[in-house]
Amino acid sequence: MSWPTCCSHSIRSDMPELLEVEAYAGAALAVVGRTVSAVDAGDTWYLKGGTTRAELEVELDGAVITGVRRIGKLMLVDTDGPILGLRFGMTGRLMIDGSVAIGRLEYSSRRRDPAWTRFALDFDEGGRLSIDDPRRLGGVELDPDESRLGPDAASIDRDELASRISGRAATVKAVLLDQHRIAGLGNLLVDETLWRAGIAPGRRARDLTRAELSILHEKIVETIAVLRARGGSHTGDLQEFRVVGASCPRDGADLSHDSTGGRSTYWCPVHQV
DNA sequence: CCGGATGTTCACCT
DNA sequence: GAGGTGAACATCCG
Structure with a gap:
């Protein structure tokens, strides 16, 4: 696999390091101000740091998204309740309102599988934030310890x-x-x-x-x-x-x-x- | 068919 | 304690 080395100002890769997570966080700003109507955390392997499915559902349902930040490769979704931490590993792709948050042009024809959705938030206002992760290398954690980074x-x-x-x-x-x-x-x-x-x-x-x-x-x-x-x-x-x-x-x-x-x-x- | 791939955590060595 | 290695995750690609 080789890539052109110039001239595009859009992030094309979907295997995240700092720069890709930065782009994900930028795209996720679109959901700031929305209220969570449903949490899909059915894949328990994907829940890290002791975070449970019930915890995510109880604490995030009805929460308002107040901001999105990034520290290193950790994306942080601030709410009026807990902080949601998202990690993408090598293979996690952030989807916002149905499209890949970065690289949508380069990868528009790339294979996707609904079974790879490991975590998702739906909103009262409509739309959806989700992580597609074929290899399950990423993860989700409530109130991650930011001081460890x-x-x-x-x-x-x-x-x-x-x-x-x-x-x-x-x-x-x-x-x-x-x-x-x-x-x-x-x-x-x-x-x-x-x-x-x-x-x-x-x-x-x-x-x-x-x-x-x-x-x-x-x-x-x-x-x-x-x-x-x-x-x-x-x-x-x-x-x-x-x-x-x-x-x-x-x-x-x-x-x-x-x-x-x-x-x-x-x-x-x-x-x- | 096999091995390696932008990541993280953990067990197990030295 | 520190540092190194390999496994696990599951798919794609050469």
Whole structure:
């Protein structure tokens, strides 16, 4: 699978990292002000953190949606009652009023199955918010503990990033993927960021110099901004080279492919040191 | 047919 | 405690 790397300002991917959840949250603003008329939480696997179906039904029925926020990859739906937390995993798609909240043009013909609707809210005013998730990798939680997430990667400042990373014996990639330390970066954003920063993913986080931490911060912010403008987490300069046997688009070296931080990793052994 | 895929949590090692 | 690995989830795609 390869994607065009420019020119669209709409998010096309439906496999969410920070940027995709941001777009989902933006689309979900359409239901702010509506009153919940029905809760469909029939898939109990999808309920996380001890949240029960009965709890969701009792507490959300009749609730008014007052806002939608995002921290990292967690989408938060504020109501005049509890807060509803939605996670999309790799395969969850947010549907608002019958259409895919992002990528509706690119994926209009993509297969859908009613059985994949894992959670839904209906409204007195009409319309519906639901999550379609073939693999059931996402989840729903009432009043999720927001304090368990690190600061959001899109707005973290340099000193905070440094203090959150410093001293860790784990690889820098593993630390960047750890949502408790920094929230929002997924596998693609991390590989793209480290590629741009010239830092090898397998470096011990505690071994990064002050200058490297500074560059890393700069590249996190830059990568998020650039890929947001292009249309999503899959629009990085490295994206189309995430295939075995590809060469680094910066210097032509053979890209390395391994597993770091438990995830498939592509990186350049020449300019990432 | 097989393996891997933008995620999270947990059990189980070292 | 920390860090690494693999399983589970269930579908698509090369």
